[in-house]
Amino acid sequence: MKAYNHLRRFFGTVIIFFALSIFILPDFAEARRGGGSFGGSRSFKPRPAQTAKPKTSNVPRQQRTSSFGGTRISKEQAKAKYGIPKKVEQTKRVDANGNQRTYNIHNYDGYANGLMTGYLLGHTSWLWMMPFHPAFYYSKPYYVENEDGSIDVYPPTFSIMRLLIGIALFSFVIWLVYRLILANRKVKKQQNSSFV
Amino acid sequence: MPTFSISSNGRLEKTVVFYNGEQLTGLKEIYININEEGNFEAIIQYQGTDKKIYVFNIFEDYLINLKTTEPTLTDLELESLITLTIESDGNLENTSVFIDDEYQEGVVSLYVHIKGADNKDGIRKFLSSKYYIPDTPELFTEIIFRNEDGSIDKEKIF
Numbered sequence: 367m368k369a370y371n372h373l374r375r376f377f378g379t380v381i382i383f384f385a386l387s388i389f390i391l392p393d394f395a396e397a398r399r400g401g402g403s404f405g406g407s408r409s410f411k412p413r414p415a416q417t418a419k420p421k422t423s424n425v426p427r428q429q430r431t432s433s434f435g436g437t438r439i440s441k442e443q444a445k446a447k448y449g450i451p452k453k454v455e456q457t458k459r460v461d462a463n464g465n466q467r468t469y470n471i472h473n474y475d476g477y478a479n480g481l482m483t484g485y486l487l488g489h490t491s492w493l494w495m496m497p498f499h500p501a502f503y504y505s506k507p508y509y510v511e512n513e514d515g516s517i518d519v520y521p522p523t524f525s526i527m528r529l530l531i532g533i534a535l536f537s538f539v540i541w542l543v544y545r546l547i548l549a550n551r552k553v554k555k556q557q558n559s560s561f562v
Numbered sequence: 563m564p565t566f567s568i569s570s571n572g573r574l575e576k577t578v579v580f581y582n583g584e585q586l587t588g589l590k591e592i593y594i595n596i597n598e599e600g601n602f603e604a605i606i607q608y609q610g611t612d613k614k615i616y617v618f619n620i621f622e623d624y625l626i627n628l629k630t631t632e633p634t635l636t637d638l639e640l641e642s643l644i645t646l647t648i649e650s651d652g653n654l655e656n657t658s659v660f661i662d663d664e665y666q667e668g669v670v671s672l673y674v675h676i677k678g679a680d681n682k683d684g685i686r687k688f689l690s691s692k693y694y695i696p697d698t699p700e701l702f703t704e705i706i707f708r709n710e711d712g713s714i715d716k717e718k719i720f
Contacts, residue, residue, distance in 0.1 A: 561574055
């Protein structure tokens with residue numbers, strides 16, 4: 367019976383890890399792949415056809431910003447969504463293709479602004495992918511590519527979808543703990559019967 | 563001569579079975595139907611220590627791989643239950659019935675059917691919200707006595 371209980375607890379733990387993996391690992395992998403905050407989702411924008419061989423950069427890989435992370439939106443969408451920023455900072459960084467790009471960072475204050483800075487500097491943590499960290503409930507920064515080649519960066523926004531996922535995860539963990547307690551009670555009751 | 567005892571309060575979750583003084587566990591079903599007309603059926607179905615299901619005659623067969631356990635009930639708890647004990651070698655003439663250690667005379671028939679349901683196992687059992695009450699439990703006992711005046715009394719044991 368003890369071995370059976372251990373087995374059941376083991377399965378419970380596996381289920382928790384499995385559930386966490388489903389929601390968290392894709393983000394985690396993405397974060398690892400990026401090593402930073404800027405990203406490659408921009409590559410889907412049609413670019414002029416290049417006949418030359420792919421460019422290689424002399425910039426060390428660590429100094430590049432990632433091609434992954436964040437979401438690209440149009441300038442109109444960004445204006446409608448965010449309004450007038452409190453401050454716009456301009457910074458130059460190297461993108462994943464090794465090109466020097468100008469980034470216009472739109473600051474609006476608040477927690478999301480701090481997150482944006484974290485993403486831009488590449489100072490993210492795997493804890494951000496955990497539902498007990500507030501960053502989990504925010505999207506990645508939004509990027510707007512301007513015609514002059516510069517990129518506007520907007521802070522992450524609160525994600526209702528991620529909130530629902532967080533609630534679902536917490537509910538699952540609470541339910542699992544409840545089940546474990548109930549299972550123990552079951553075992554105690556079972557001990558008073560010769561019938562399985 | 564084997565001794566077979568069932569202590570219960572009429573509910574499956576509080577039903578313990580003893581075979582030669584040892585408390586059994588892993589039981590699936592018990593069927594006892596003994597009457598003075600010569601019918602003698604005493605069948606036990608259980609899951610053995612090797613996880614296999616066995617069906618045997620309680621008083622005639624050797625019960626292999628029987629799962630036993632330390633007594634799970636205190637003396638006080640056991641006192642609150644009714645205990646039916648049958649001592650027999652498989653022959654009606656050598657069969658004695660006791661209820662709470664009291665020898666019973668004038669027994670016409672004894673019928674006991676206890677069946678634990680097939681509960682969900684493994685992960686299904688873990689995920690199930692149902693409490694440990696089998697889906698289709700069965701616990702039916704009946705003993706019929708012939709009184710001195712020839713009348714018949716039918717009683718439930720537990």
